[in-house]
Amino acid sequence: MTVRFADIAAERPTRDSLTAEHATIAGLLDRGDRPGALAAWDAARRRYDTWAALVHLRFAQNTADPAAIADRDYADALSPEATELEVAIKRRLLADPDRAGLEAAAGAHAVRLWACDIATFEPAIKADLEEESRLSARYTALMAGAQIEISGQTVNLAGLAPFAEDTDRAVRHAAEQKRWAFFAEHGDELDAIYSDLVAVRHRMATKLGYPTYTPLGYRRLRRVDYGPEDVARYREQVRTHVVPLVARLLEQRRIAFGWDRVRFWDEALIDPAGNPQPLGGPAELAEQAQIMFDRMDPRLGAFYRRMHEGAFLDLPNRPGKAGGGFCTSFPTVGMPYIFANFTGTHHDIGVFTHEMGHAFQNWESRNQPNIDYLWPTMEAAEIDSMALEFLTYPHMDLMVGEAAAERFRRMHLIGALAFLPYGVCVDHFQHEVYANPTATPAERHAMWARLEKLYMPWTDYGDLDYPAKGGRWQAKQHIYGTAFYYIDYTLAQCCALQFWVRSRNDRAATMDAYAALCARGGSAPFGELVQSAGLASPFAGNALADAVREAAAVLNV
């Protein structure tokens, strides 16, 4: 039977209801019933996560709705309470001297994750966590509220995308002028929100006994098998192997277009004939996607039918909607949900296939034994999403038409490569920010400007003063919302590119390896998941160099 999104309901928990639930679980542990306690706890977490997912989704769907705002505030306030109770159970389970028995009952990786989690929380940081959520919501609401006049229309930041890649250079320039005028206008507020976020994160780290926020940030992302040194080495690989390639690609484009130089507002126009556009709007793309996924794999096709028929998709951009795209899930029913902001550009296709990768993974791993395994940690989750972007390449005629399919693939591949230097720059910036938590806003802007020259030396902002002075990072939601969550996309891109290389040789076998990886969900840490799929670790050796060499050959650069 098809579950419909409209039928999903979740009772609103209270502090008292959560406390009562946890008392029941503690009682089961008191009586020595560990299996009973684990089962009751898993069910309680599924109920809570389903409720929280609904609240955050409804807020994202309409950030101006007073009821949605009130619910989100309520959830933000309750979240530290829920964390406290959850950490108490994890501590109690981990205190059991029978660690082998616990690992057998709950899964060795789950136990490792809990050991990581309990080092990220003490009741003393509850108010800080709440403040962090509040600040992050302020950023989301500020961005969502942008109203920009361009070419006789009023659009939000997501709605600028079609203008930012218009074939008319003056329109692209105007779009970037408008975008950065918005950031300049709100620069002080954006700096203040971020200063407060850095301060509250540093304060939490100090209270928990960490020298800076960095080790705490890594633990909050449940990174159990690599650290900042590995990530720094990876950034260096990007600098060595990708930055020169992207520079060559831009020079190739400059010549093809006959531009005097490549300005910042030119970078989004990748294809001299105009970036290929989707064949239709959200409804048409949703229909075409069914044909595409059916052709790719019966598992994928059947799953997408459930998503589509059950209305687990919210694709069009509209006023008041939060920016970006994401996939969330309702673990009581085992169904994911895709949120996006389609604006009629090729990004719609990229976002669609990306979020479908997340959704398919969540679905494939729905029978994993516990809630900790339904999603992998984020760098591994992004392999599942980014790989699907590449695996859909042979079917792009369904999305952009036969004539534009090859041009779409080329544009997407260039975009994937050009993303890497930016992605590692966002990461490097945050390492510097949290190593220097008392830096002033001006110092942070200078940090960004310096790093940008390292990773994107070609950037030419022309008369765009705000980003020219180091303000570009403020447009990146992740820097505000989830510190250190961004390198994840670049690590995953290295793995997704490997799937792409393999699929060029054997499409069916690669699809099977991909589905198998999805089904493993989060049952192992990043390194093990990567290895299990036969991929080379981004941290080791030549994984990136090999994939980039293949891409350079395909792109003839």
Ligand SMILES: [Zn+2]
């Ligand atoms: Zn993603």
